[in-house]
Amino acid sequence: MLSDINCIAESTFKALLRQRLTAFFLTLTAIFIGFGLLMSTVDIGVRFRLFENLLLGMQTFLLHIAGWLYLFEMVRKEQSLGLFVLPLTTTIKRSHYFIGRFLGVVWLMLLLLAFFAIIDSLLMLIISGSVNIGLLQQLYLLSLSALLSMATLYFLTTLVSPVNAIIYSVIIWFIGNGLDELLLFAEKKLTATSTELIRGLYYLWPNFSFFDKTELVANEIGLSWQQIAFPSIYSLLYSSLLLWAATLIYQRKALNPMAE
Amino acid sequence: MQKVSLFFCFGLFFLAIAIIAPKPTPQRPAPYFIENPIFLRMLLGPFHTLAADSYWLRSVNIDPQDQPKNRDKQSSDLFDGAKLIQTLDPLFELNLRYSATYLASIRKDVDAAHALCDIAIRFHPQYSYPYILKISNELGYRHPYRYDKIIEWVKLAKNTTIDSPAWLTDVLVMARNKNDQSELVLADLNWLLGMAKSPQEAQMIQAKIDKIKHAQAL
Numbered sequence: 001m002l003s004d005i006n007c008i009a010e011s012t013f014k015a016l017l018r019q020r021l022t023a024f025f026l027t028l029t030a031i032f033i034g035f036g037l038l039m040s041t042v043d044i045g046v047r048f049r050l051f052e053n054l055l056l057g058m059q060t061f062l063l064h065i066a067g068w069l070y071l072f073e074m075v076r077k078e079q080s081l082g083l084f085v086l087p088l089t090t091t092i093k094r095s096h097y098f099i100g101r102f103l104g105v106v107w108l109m110l111l112l113l114a115f116f117a118i119i120d121s122l123l124m125l126i127i128s129g130s131v132n133i134g135l136l137q138q139l140y141l142l143s144l145s146a147l148l149s150m151a152t153l154y155f156l157t158t159l160v161s162p163v164n165a166i167i168y169s170v171i172i173w174f175i176g177n178g179l180d181e182l183l184l185f186a187e188k189k190l191t192a193t194s195t196e197l198i199r200g201l202y203y204l205w206p207n208f209s210f211f212d213k214t215e216l217v218a219n220e221i222g223l224s225w226q227q228i229a230f231p232s233i234y235s236l237l238y239s240s241l242l243l244w245a246a247t248l249i250y251q252r253k254a255l256n257p258m259a260e
Numbered sequence: 261m262q263k264v265s266l267f268f269c270f271g272l273f274f275l276a277i278a279i280i281a282p283k284p285t286p287q288r289p290a291p292y293f294i295e296n297p298i299f300l301r302m303l304l305g306p307f308h309t310l311a312a313d314s315y316w317l318r319s320v321n322i323d324p325q326d327q328p329k330n331r332d333k334q335s336s337d338l339f340d341g342a343k344l345i346q347t348l349d350p351l352f353e354l355n356l357r358y359s360a361t362y363l364a365s366i367r368k369d370v371d372a373a374h375a376l377c378d379i380a381i382r383f384h385p386q387y388s389y390p391y392i393l394k395i396s397n398e399l400g401y402r403h404p405y406r407y408d409k410i411i412e413w414v415k416l417a418k419n420t421t422i423d424s425p426a427w428l429t430d431v432l433v434m435a436r437n438k439n440d441q442s443e444l445v446l447a448d449l450n451w452l453l454g455m456a457k458s459p460q461e462a463q464m465i466q467a468k469i470d471k472i473k474h475a476q477a478l
Contacts, residue, residue, distance in 0.1 A: 177305035
């Protein structure tokens with residue numbers, strides 16, 4: 001069973017890596033890092049704060065966009081080329097096929113994360129002489145955020161078309177990021193009933209604000225192990241639950257798009 | 261031929277645009293008025309510290325001598341900017357210390373300075389330095405000081421989990437004494453004794469209790 005999934009993941013990984021999207025992301029990374037290096041001379045009272053924030057901001061953007069676009073590209077190609085009938089012609093189980101495809105994209109994201117971590121450490125060593133460990137920890141948390149939003153997108157692709165799914169998952173990501181501020185606002189300004197409703201949303205909705213520790217990193221306050229462990233467990237559990245639900249839907253789905 | 265004419269038309273179009281299009285004006289309008297900066301933070305997601313940096317850079321444009329637009333609302337460019345930056349990055353200590361001290365000392369607007377500290381406290385209640393800034397601004401720039409408030413803030417600062425200094429005890433005792441509540445000093449000190457983090461601190465507090473008891477006996 002594992003070898004099935006592994007095999008599909010590997011082939012997906014290699015196919016995605018060869019796409020034009022990869023060149024696009026490498027170019028964007030190079031442009032962003034060049035911009036960051038240009039701005040690294042600006043001292044805003046706290047040295048290297050702007051540079052580190054720029055690095056983090058750009059890589060947040062790239063990680064999420066890469067996750068969404070690779071997954072979208074994969075599902076779209078699968079549907080337009082009719083690859084989705086593949087599980088019918090072979091002995092591979094539908095669920096293994098479905099999970100394997102997702103894991104292929106996750107591997108790609110891990111590669112991207114390693115690439116970013118190495119580049120960041122090198123740049124920080126060259127420019128400031130020491131590595132801010134908090135930045136690497138935050139980068140790890142952001143990749144977990146990307147994983148959760150990818151799982152949301154993958155779950156949505158089983159229900160609606162890929163284009164709609166990407167729009168919905170971006171909206172879900174935006175709402176999920178604002179939930180902590182919304183709760184703070186509700187506790188101060190809104191009525192008790194609305195506050196309870198928002199509190200419910202805070203715990204049920206994919207909450208991306210758990211992964212946002214940028215203000216600690218920007219002000220060079222280290223993260224404690226609880227601040228890393230909780231988002232890790234949250235992201236992994238929530239994504240696997242979503243993947244499980246998506247697999248159940250996919251197993252019963254009519255694979256002929258004309259039938260829908 | 262068609263390609264050449266297409267390029268020619270594009271060239272004409274861009275030339276016309278370059279002539280007609282409005283130029284960017286060097287003087288930007290007041291950038292800082294946002295009623296509820298928390299909504300901006302909500303939209304920005306994980307990019308809020310980067311936005312705080314950019315606003316901090318743009319704050320060079322603010323004239324610190326500008327007068328408050330409306331005294332009741334404590335609204336001025338400096339206060340709006342500081343509030344926005346503080347909401348986007350509540351732990352940006354440089355902005356908090358500079359703006360709060362400026363507002364309290366030169367503007368004589370201690371309430372605005374306290375409002376800035378409150379933003380930091382609202383997001384991260386575990387740090388004691390906003391309380392300490394509040395206490396020093398209150399002691400330094402308001403006459404007469406509000407001792408009740410100082411007592412409240414000292415107690416809150418003592419409850420924080422990160423870096424509450426030992427001299428806060430002295431501030432508490434001073435505020436109680438000035439407020440003619442010397443009988444409450446003993447209760448406060450006993451409370452502090454229970455919270456002491458090291459034997460040295462406990463010893464110091466015990467010495468103070470003994471001194472006050474001795475004074476009462478006389």
